[in-house]
Amino acid sequence: MSVQNSPQLPKLPSADQREAYQAKVAAELDKLNAQIDEFRAKADQAKAEAEATYYSRVEELAAQRDALLVKWQEVQSASEAAWQDINTGFEAAWNELAQAFDNAIKHFS
Structure with a gap:
C-alpha cells in the first residue's frame, strides 16, 4: 500500500474552461477517496492501541x-x-483538506 501525496487542486481556469476544470477536480476527488480507503485499510491492520488513532484521523x-x-x-x-x-x-x-492529508500521510508513514 503506498499513500500518495495530498490531492492537488488544478489551477483555476476562466469561466469558459469550467468543464475541463470540473473534470480535473473530479479526478482529484477520486484520488482523495482512494487515499481515504487506503488509510482505512492501514487502520484495519494497525495494532489495537494505534487503531483508534488511525480511525479518528481517517x-x-x-x-x-x-x-x-x-x-x-x-x-x-x-x-x-x-x-x-x-x-x-x-x-x-x-x-485545508490537502494540509490535513499531508499531516495524515506523515502520521501514517
Whole structure:
C-alpha cells in the first residue's frame, strides 16, 4: 500500500474552461477517496492501541472531504458571474483538506 501525496487542486481556469476544470477536480476527488480507503485499510491492520488513532484521523479526513463536496456542488452550479467568488471558498476548503492529508500521510508513514 503506498499513500500518495495530498490531492492537488488544478489551477483555476476562466469561466469558459469550467468543464475541463470540473473534470480535473473530479479526478482529484477520486484520488482523495482512494487515499481515504487506503488509510482505512492501514487502520484495519494497525495494532489495537494505534487503531483508534488511525480511525479518528481517517474519519476527520472523511468529514473534511464531505464538507468539500458540498462546496464543490456549489461551484458546479454557480452562475458565470459567481464562478470566481464561489471557487475561492472551494479552494480554501481544498487547501485545508490537502494540509490535513499531508499531516495524515506523515502520521501514517
